[in-house]
Amino acid sequence: MTEAEAKPEAPDRKKILEFLSAHKTKMKLSLNVCAHCGLCAESCFIYMTRGKKPEYMPSHKMINSLGKLYKKNGKVSWETFEEIKEIVWKRCVLCTRCYCPLGIDIPEMIALVRSICRSQNVLPDFDEEG
């Protein structure tokens, strides 16, 4: 069976919701408390060395990965998962250097999304060039 044949039509929403429920309170608090101030940006060395593009900002990564999963209540497509995979593996190395004035644990949120991706067999392509 090829990989394309083995892959289900849509991600397993039940599994995604299980992960989200297990970290529900901290996740909701983190997304709620985030004041969208952008002060975390300069603490991320990837943001600083990639032309200071907004998509490398820690809060941008958290909102566009975990935030997306939470807002859509786990009902996301494989395309969305590909976008999230790019965010949590290519744009973040979980160095935990990111600073939040409100004390949000951004790396833990990114790590949670990585776990969700793994549960859906969405894995990084470490062999990929560039």
Add this chain to the structure above:
Amino acid sequence: MYEFIRGPMAWACFSIFILGMIFQAVRFFVLTKRVQPAGLPLPLRYERKKIELSRASLPSLAAKLRVSVAGVNPLMTFVTVVFHFSIILLPVFLMEHNMLFDVLWGISLCPCVFSESSADFLTGVILACILFFLFRRIFISRVRSISTFYDYFIILLTAVPFVTGFLAVHGFFEYRSLIIMHVMSVNLIMVSLPFAKFVHSIFFFLNRFFIGSEYSLSTGSRSW
């Protein structure tokens, strides 16, 4: 309607605010657990002993400040601190509010209240800070990229009590309508504060002083 908004509605909103804040604080302590601080020297962590402001300690303190958010974003830090202190000080020490407290409950901070000119100046400072936050959100791409309608609404909602209060005190437009808007906007802020984005007002202290991390402002005695 005027009496209802100023009376029962304001009381109900204030009660929701107090109960909501208590709920959030209790929930924080229920959801976190006490842990032993790691005891490792972390770069930006405060020492247990007092920070001595002697000549010898200055280079170290200066280095710490330089890599902190105050050093990296000095203007934003300054405006944030001024803004947050002002929005607490102005309502508490405003002469008109203290006259109201005196009539209602027989308590007031008079004569330790702002003069009219000082209150006007502080109102101007607050509105300037709000404009700074708004322009920052519009013109700085990284902040704009994560901003939603909700963020802009919150900023403008914060401005309404100060604008309406200023206009009412100085006799612009119709006093009663302005006071209704003034009280309604404060009621809305009070009700939403424990549950909306304003909740950062309490979580700033809870997270930064209790949760252990590199950026903890204390020994970090709790963990999620």
